[in-house]
Amino acid sequence: MQLTPRLIVRATKFVALLCVSFFVGSLPAHAQRGNQSLLVETGTQLSVLPNGLRLIVKEQHVTHLVTVDVWVKAGAGKELRRELGAAHYMEHMLFKGTAKRKPGEIDAAIEDLGATLSAGTNYDAAHFYTTVDTKFTSQALEVLSDALQNSVLDQTEMDHERSVILDEIVRAQNDFRKQARNQLFEQLFPDQPFGRPVLGSSDSIRNLTRDTLQKFYEKWYAPNNTTIVVVGDINLKEADRLVRDQFSTWAKRDLPAATATEPTSATLLPQPAPQPSDARLIGFPLGIREDITAAAAAKCLAMLLGGARYGKIADGVKSVFTQPEEDPLPKKTLTGKPVILQASLDLVEVDVDFMTNGGAFSILTVAPATSMNAVQQGVVSALRKLQKTPVTSQELEAVKRQAIGKLLFASETGGGQAYSLGEWDARGDFSRSEKLLDAITKLKPKDVLTLADRLFEPARTVVTDFVGRVAR
Amino acid sequence: MIASRTVFAFILAITLFGSAAFAQEGVTRLKTTSGVTALVKQESVGEFVAICVFVKAGVAEEDGVTGIGNLVARSLFGSNESHSREGVQQSIQEVGGSLEAIWNPDYTLITCVTHRSAVDDALYLIGQAIRNPDFDPETLREALKGVETDAKREGTESFRVAYAALRARLFEDGPYRLPFGGSMDNQRKLNQATCKAYFNKRFIPSNTVVSIVGNVQVDKIEDSLKSAFFDYDRTPPRPTRVIKSQTTADRSLVRRTANTATDLVATGFRCPGLRDKDYPVAKVLEAIMGGGKSSRLFRKVRDSAGLGYAVGSYMPSLSTEGMLMAYVEYAPNHVGADGNPITPDAVVALITDSVQSLIKDPPTNAELERAKRYAAGVHQLAHQRARDRAFYLGWMEIAGPGALLDSDLPLLIAKVTIDDLKRVATKSLAFQASVVVTPAR
Numbered sequence: 001m002q003l004t005p006r007l008i009v010r011a012t013k014f015v016a017l018l019c020v021s022f023f024v025g026s027l028p029a030h031a032q033r034g035n036q037s038l039l040v041e042t043g044t045q046l047s048v049l050p051n052g053l054r055l056i057v058k059e060q061h062v063t064h065l066v067t068v069d070v071w072v073k074a075g076a077g078k079e080l081r082r083e084l085g086a087a088h089y090m091e092h093m094l095f096k097g098t099a100k101r102k103p104g105e106i107d108a109a110i111e112d113l114g115a116t117l118s119a120g121t122n123y124d125a126a127h128f129y130t131t132v133d134t135k136f137t138s139q140a141l142e143v144l145s146d147a148l149q150n151s152v153l154d155q156t157e158m159d160h161e162r163s164v165i166l167d168e169i170v171r172a173q174n175d176f177r178k179q180a181r182n183q184l185f186e187q188l189f190p191d192q193p194f195g196r197p198v199l200g201s202s203d204s205i206r207n208l209t210r211d212t213l214q215k216f217y218e219k220w221y222a223p224n225n226t227t228i229v230v231v232g233d234i235n236l237k238e239a240d241r242l243v244r245d246q247f248s249t250w251a252k253r254d255l256p257a258a259t260a261t262e263p264t265s266a267t268l269l270p271q272p273a274p275q276p277s278d279a280r281l282i283g284f285p286l287g288i289r290e291d292i293t294a295a296a297a298a299k300c301l302a303m304l305l306g307g308a309r310y311g312k313i314a315d316g317v318k319s320v321f322t323q324p325e326e327d328p329l330p331k332k333t334l335t336g337k338p339v340i341l342q343a344s345l346d347l348v349e350v351d352v353d354f355m356t357n358g359g360a361f362s363i364l365t366v367a368p369a370t371s372m373n374a375v376q377q378g379v380v381s382a383l384r385k386l387q388k389t390p391v392t393s394q395e396l397e398a399v400k401r402q403a404i405g406k407l408l409f410a411s412e413t414g415g416g417q418a419y420s421l422g423e424w425d426a427r428g429d430f431s432r433s434e435k436l437l438d439a440i441t442k443l444k445p446k447d448v449l450t451l452a453d454r455l456f457e458p459a460r461t462v463v464t465d466f467v468g469r470v471a472r
Numbered sequence: 473m474i475a476s477r478t479v480f481a482f483i484l485a486i487t488l489f490g491s492a493a494f495a496q497e498g499v500t501r502l503k504t505t506s507g508v509t510a511l512v513k514q515e516s517v518g519e520f521v522a523i524c525v526f527v528k529a530g531v532a533e534e535d536g537v538t539g540i541g542n543l544v545a546r547s548l549f550g551s552n553e554s555h556s557r558e559g560v561q562q563s564i565q566e567v568g569g570s571l572e573a574i575w576n577p578d579y580t581l582i583t584c585v586t587h588r589s590a591v592d593d594a595l596y597l598i599g600q601a602i603r604n605p606d607f608d609p610e611t612l613r614e615a616l617k618g619v620e621t622d623a624k625r626e627g628t629e630s631f632r633v634a635y636a637a638l639r640a641r642l643f644e645d646g647p648y649r650l651p652f653g654g655s656m657d658n659q660r661k662l663n664q665a666t667c668k669a670y671f672n673k674r675f676i677p678s679n680t681v682v683s684i685v686g687n688v689q690v691d692k693i694e695d696s697l698k699s700a701f702f703d704y705d706r707t708p709p710r711p712t713r714v715i716k717s718q719t720t721a722d723r724s725l726v727r728r729t730a731n732t733a734t735d736l737v738a739t740g741f742r743c744p745g746l747r748d749k750d751y752p753v754a755k756v757l758e759a760i761m762g763g764g765k766s767s768r769l770f771r772k773v774r775d776s777a778g779l780g781y782a783v784g785s786y787m788p789s790l791s792t793e794g795m796l797m798a799y800v801e802y803a804p805n806h807v808g809a810d811g812n813p814i815t816p817d818a819v820v821a822l823i824t825d826s827v828q829s830l831i832k833d834p835p836t837n838a839e840l841e842r843a844k845r846y847a848a849g850v851h852q853l854a855h856q857r858a859r860d861r862a863f864y865l866g867w868m869e870i871a872g873p874g875a876l877l878d879s880d881l882p883l884l885i886a887k888v889t890i891d892d893l894k895r896v897a898t899k900s901l902a903f904q905a906s907v908v909v910t911p912a913r
Binding site: 062063065095103104107108111112113114115116117131132133159160161162163164165166167168169170171173174398401405408409412413414415469 | 517518520565570585628630731732733734764765766771774775776778779780781782801802803804805806807841842845846848849850852853855856857858
């Protein structure tokens, strides 16, 4: 390369920038455990109230906005079989009135502040969040505090909301990817709540009683099972004061003992589908809880494999279709019709779901049903290759950039950062939210190889054809 | 060199992310000698810079060749005079990979979010794309595939099906009646020559607005722009005649199908567009009608009738003529309070009651104030990302009212009165078109 003056100036600039970045990155962590406040390197702080409520604060003054995101570890993963759908139902009902506020007034109180109140439920937690102008932080916390502590679970409102949730369940069928993942989880985690749909089923929602919901609420909605994440134009001291004002009287409760949930070993078996399907899922129990390097490797592995045109799976499928002599295809499909040797892979989606039960790694392929067995051969070939041969540094650097870019984009807003911190906290450690970026940066080809070797174990693989409407 | 620099940039971004003082904003307006308008919003913090390049090449500029704008937008980053297709793709990765071009009914938009040290390279790449793309056959084939995929996807999204049907009713004779993105039949007939001819006519400096937001220095940006657009100097064609559209007299319920599991009922109304002085009033009207969970629509349809998970309103970003849409999506077997399955006509009636109440029962002061705060708040929340700040700035400029409207809109919303709402509601809600989209069997 020719070193032009312009390049030399740029090179100098970047060496300087790199020095700054290393300097900032090597600042020591401050630990002040004595007064229950912990300052981690990145400026995210944790405070724990006497009633066990956790407060995570990330001070950031880019805009005059504050996100408040309350995470209650009361996700679908906590449901007993007879409570199916209760976690998500509770998320809906929390906005339906308290002793102080009638139905509709909780949303109205937040919308009066020029904001919206939203919520979500996953397997590990339910969360309730809003982003407001800094000056309204106290009011937003007051509304959330009232909703969380004093929900009345009115029977009439519950019946209204039942039909809304039934509509939501039907609406979820519009996203065949989610439906397909539900189907996969059912087989990956049989006999675990993680194998049941977060929304519940139409039957379970029709039959869920107020008494069941009330018990679920009393069991899990407690300060010692809750984390409030505050991100934005506010410091820890102020956030701490405002949160204590609203939440310190919330009485601590004994929580049910955690039940150990281990991923199930399944067997590699292409299950014959009732009808030829255009979508096939291959899934693996991820088994990652604390190992942040493995988590980073899983993210990158998913990116290496994914993409209908350029990923490793697409390459594997192409190789199967173009080298039938060397890698023989099954001559007949499960229906007895001849395989059409046409490389037609419409969609490949590779997902990593981190969850408290260890999570899942899933591969969804969409192709004409007649080609699906050949496509699967291509997938298996791509996975085996990754188990044997390390990815090149160049390949890894490219996916690292993509992975980091995605994470940074997701965390560009206060809401995005609060989500990530809360989600990781619900899984056990909020600091992994920020450590993940660092772990991706430091990832080596051997880390990917190690994970691939452990993960893609035939004895722990589930293969299932999606039964349902594939809209693509 | 650029690749290693990008890695450094990411490392830096990771470590510095979040440390900051207040961003002090001010917009500098620049004009290149050939006539490109550039708006630079200099912020004192952050490592990322967002670049939006708007070219007035929307549905009104297609001269009847529906879909050509969409195909051209998708082909901008193929090969060009200086680089092969692979070379361009490589360069896109080197500036962070987020560079993309999309077509919109009012403009073609190129967006790039990159590290501030790569702005110069990103602008160079964009300059290459809007000066002399080749539209080579391979690139056009890829673009056509993308159009096809998108068209298929539209058939699975009842909301998009409903939106298109309502536009056809509300904007008869006007360009917004057309299917956005064009038809496959049209696009298959297009080739390198037709794309180049369209491109040369529409991608011209006086039709181009660049908006840049981030921690940049204006004088450096000015230099980069000069270099990136140095021979982007095509002269403008005769101006396109703006056709004012009529609303069709047909008031029957439009019926469509989509590959979905749900029913969707939507009603649409004409309302003041972005260029209209009553645009802020329309924003408040939308907030009262279906913005948020305390809106009339949400309370009547979801809270009281227990109908639909997705209930709300939509005011698309159309610049010349505005449109307001209210919608409810629900299970086809939804049983109403009387124990019978609810019919689409009953849902239309429910939405109509809710919307028309805005004329019969004008909002109270409390309702007005909440709606104003909500509308202004939504506008503020839509500016959290640098990319979005760049978008709004450029969009307001290219669409007509000028970039200043971006910062003025909350102030104008604050001035809306009940009388303003009555006036605009009476005019806008007089005619409604309704559509029901049901699952294809």
